Amino acid sequence: MVEKINLEEVKHNIAESNQINTNVSPNKLVKDQAQQLEKEGSLNLEVGENGPIQCSAAYSNESFIASFNNIFKTLISPRDVGTRSKFFKEGEHPTYGQLVEFYIYYLVLTIIYIFMSILRLFQYMSNRSKLRFFSVAFNSAADPEVINSDVNKLPKIPRRISTILNYKSEQEENGGLEGLCNDAAQVASWCLSSGITYLSIYEYHGVLKKRVPVLKKAIYKKFIAYFGTENIPNFIIKIPHLNLTFPGSIDGKLVESESEAVNFPKNVQYNIEVTLLSVVDGRPTIVELTRVMAELAKKGELKPKDITLKFMDQELQQLVGKEPDLVIMFQPFLNFQGYPPWQIRLSEIYWEPDNDSTCYAVFLRALQKYSTCKVNVGR
């Protein structure tokens, strides 16, 4: 049996489609990717059998008035709903009686929807005020000691944390590349203060991966703000699928470029390891791995029966990283956004409904939640 297959090829293939290119602005990058996805989406529009629109129905950030308006619009022209409704049997032409019945029921449904949107309004307000309260009650004050004493009250903490961050457009508050890097740096500081040494950051478009120097600087600055100039922790940034590692700071000095890294001592003890993930680490990696395995099998170097769960796990750990214990989402609803599927097996998931900022209260509450949960695999 082949103990280990050469993953360089997989990495190379994925890397090609995701070249590190610092000339493109992140806004354009996100836009391009969105366009590409839309293009793929419009292909699905023709082929997809589950209706043309494949959007998530988890959450709507519409204002109360807009959702009200939308609901009324559906009542007046239930075109989309009407044609696909399960109310009528397939292939049968509805009689007038059935149509009248449909509209009566649909009116009631619309009324319930309206009540629902009122309910959502109250829910939103209560969630927001709750969050406001928490952010006052649990305030890190950008002080590692406060964070540390908060965390030390907990019976257990996760070894590995993963977080899903979202790129906000530059016009928004705390948006753009700086906002994203700031968020990432903040989470890294919180992790380090609470003694967690492994953090992976998932950002759908991979903006961070293409902007490592900026991220490095942001983390370095944040660490100075948290830990002081005398005591800057060492950190390293990793991009697993490109097989790249970027030493961030060594002995309190920021490593500006690759060439500088040579001057620093080799065996450095890093205090925290930051791994950057994006959508290419999800399904595309598994597909790519399958391709490489298929090639090997064709050449006769790998038998299909040698592909076991353990083997796959080994390879995917190499390509993407270890499974995190806790996934924190700083977004208003639960959506994995294509997070590497292999890695979320037993991870505890935490998100705060209607929250859209990266704040310490959410981080701490996630740790608190984790400390109370019991994982019993199958038993």
Add this chain to the structure above:
Amino acid sequence: MMNTLLWNLISAVPGFTYIDAFFKDFIKNILKTGPIPNHISFVMDGNRRFAKTWNLPLKEGHRRGADALMNVLQCCIDLGVKNMTVYAFSIENFNRPQPEIDTIFDLLVSKLAYISEDNEFCDTQKLRIKIIGDRSLIPERILQDIQRIEAKTSSHKDHTLFIAFPYTSRDDITHSVRQIVSKVKDGQLKVDQIDENQIEKNFYYEGEAGKVDILVRTSGHTRLSDYMLWQCHQDSVIEFPNTLWPDYQFYSTWWTIFKWSYYKTLQLQDAEVMQIKKLSPEEIDRRYQHHPTYQKPITEFTHPPYASVVKK
């Protein structure tokens, strides 16, 4: 617990069952007029804790869970949900004590036999039963029964109940990859053809059912526990209600689907407005070529006479 007691008290009122059934029909019809998900998936968690809370034997907990499943299924089928998946048994569950494993297996088979043969639930509802999971782990005796049931219901087309038994998502992905690799080796498939769709086609699902629209995991654990990782890590609604599975009945199911349909409705409207922006120019040309004002030269537009203070 309080809720359940109150519920029992109310349901003891004479005529309640009749009104309840009437009301259920009514709200089902209401919901049916809106969008309905295509695929719902359930993790039936909390049977043992339910038994513990009510001081019942463990077996009774599982039995109540099976009853709850029947109610949930009935609700989904009535609403027109095409595919349902339930997590009956994980590969990791083989770590449990043998008597409990036997209980679950026996219960599963007897329940399936009951709905497919004795009370003709499957026939009246046109429900097909399909097992997804590693069949080599199922004991021979049980496997035979299950295959008989699958064969018996295979002709039904309207709804499908997928039973994940013994299943884990990682095993599913591995199985699919192995399948693809051996196909390539045998020359049935080219390396270039391997993509996400191929992987999906080689799952235990065999390309049926599509992505999961709603995943429900009862009992409040916010973990996926190796279930449907691939199917629900992208644009699926994942619900973690705090109820234990035996308490998750008709109204909970209805509420879950209702919430989904509410957000879906908002988004349908959104998409309709946005659609024109999303379409490519070629697509717009194709769709609107017969529209009267489309591509009319701008000079052909008429206008009222000019009136201006500056003469010519």
